[in-house]
Amino acid sequence: MSRRAHSIEIFGEVVGPSCHKTFNIPIGQLYTHTDIAIPVQVVNGKSGGPVLLICAAIHGDELNGVEVVRRVLSAPWLKNLRGTLIAVPMVNVLGIIQRSRYLPDRRDLNRCFPGSEKGSLGGRIANLFVQEILSKSQYAIDLHTGAIHRSNMPQIRVHLENEQAAQLAQAFGVPLVIDAPIRDGSLRGAGDDLGIPIITYEAGEALRFDESAISAGVKGVRNVMTHLNMLPPRKTGKQKPPSFVAKxxxxxxxxxxxxxxxxxxxxxxxxxxxxxxxxxxxxxxxxxxxxxxxxxxxxxxxxxxxxxxxxxxxxxxxFEDIDDVETVVDEFRQEFDGIY
Known part of the structure; x- marks a missing residue:
């Protein structure tokens, strides 16, 4: 029997069961007196379930995640949603405008969490995001790419001491998992403090769309949602290959x-x-x-x-089982045929 669906409220906006709503969270103005806001879409299913946050572009030059979020929101399978999806394609809007990893004051937003309402620009944005978005979530997927002029093989970074986060990492379904300790000021750190398991997906290069990384990211988000029973199981006979944790x-x-x-x-x-x-x-x-x-x-x-x-x-x-890892990575590269 399906659990009863509940409304969710974010920044004064209420989204009821079987509804979705797009709205903006204001973070300030440009010098031109133009308002700047973080775009948010909330999709609430007709039956109850977990609340999952997917967010991208905490670093403003990391664009693959923006496209991952867009494709998830437009996916036909989302109509079967149980629970609530909070989608934030551009967290660092100011960085996006400048095509920069950083905020205008050169701070790294992913070192500003949990922030303060009276702190720096980054601290204020981080505080607003934690209070209005992260705190309303139960799980989160943070989408990243490599830095400028660097590419990452699709991988999940997670603090494996967090058992729930470790389960999400395996559910995502890419071959490689990196045990990454929590860094001070990071979104993962803020989630850890709130008891919200967060995994970070790293794939591709800054300022570029990479089809392989994007497709693998969309599939991974769907895998996590299926793992959390937010979506019905997929009718495929193919077993998901394991993910290997790097030593x-x-x-x-x-x-x-x-x-x-x-x-x-x-x-x-x-x-x-x-x-x-x-x-x-x-x-x-x-x-x-x-x-x-x-x-x-x-x-x-x-x-x-x-x-x-x-x-x-x-x-x-x-890796300890290097032969097995090589086999799974080769299969992954064949499935997502691109630069990998």
Whole structure:
């Protein structure tokens, strides 16, 4: 028997059962006296269930999540929703306008939580988001990409000591899970303080749409909603492959200055001592091999060939069952055929 649906109120707006509503949460004005607001859509099912938040662009140059949210909201399967979906495609609206990771004062919004109503610009936005959005949720998926000039293999970052969050990470359904401790000032930290499990989806590159990352993200959100019984089970005979937790991960750094020619793709397996790329000068003749310091799977890389000594080039994750991980990653890349 379905649970009784309830209304939900956000920033004074009430959304009843079997309704959806789009509204804006004002955060201030531009210098031009133009009002700025965070767009929010709430979809309330006809029967009761959990309240899930999906949000994107806490960093204003990370755009894949914006498209993930849009596609989820337009998906035909959403009509079967039980419970409530809170969708916020652009948290850092000011960063989006400037195509920047940061707020206008160069603060990182994901280091401003839980914020304060009398603090910095970032602190005020964070406080408003926590009070009006996050606190009304029971679970959350935070959508991110790699930084500018960097790409991430689709992966989930989660604090595995939080059992509920760890279950969401496995339910999302991408091959790789990184055990990421809570950082001070992060949205995950604010959720942890409120008892709200949050997972972070990382995929693709800043300021770019990546179809593989977006498609995998939409599927992952649907998987989590199914896991939470917000959607009926999918009628497929195919079993979801497992997600593997990395033992650790670290970046391979440039041993010299020059032009970097990468030899690998995201998701490739490397062995200790493999040549992962070459650094050379613009005139050639000074090739320096970049070697993998340990075995693992490439989960991130730079897309900018211009490098200085010490810069991060490739992010490699270590796994215990490397053969199994490689198999699942290859299947994933075939399903979401793109750059991976």
């Amino acid at each position: 650790s991960s670290s970046w391979v750094r440039a041993p010299a200055d020059g032009l970097f020619r990468i030899k690998l793709q995201l998701g490739d397996r490397v062995s200790r001592g493999d040549v992962v790329g070459i650094i050379d000068g613009p005139l050639g003749g000074s090739e320096i091999p970049v070697l993998a310091p340990f075995a693992g799977i490439v989960i991130g890389n730079t897309n900018l060939p211009l490098v200085n000594e010490g810069e991060a080039l490739l992010h490699i994750a270590r």
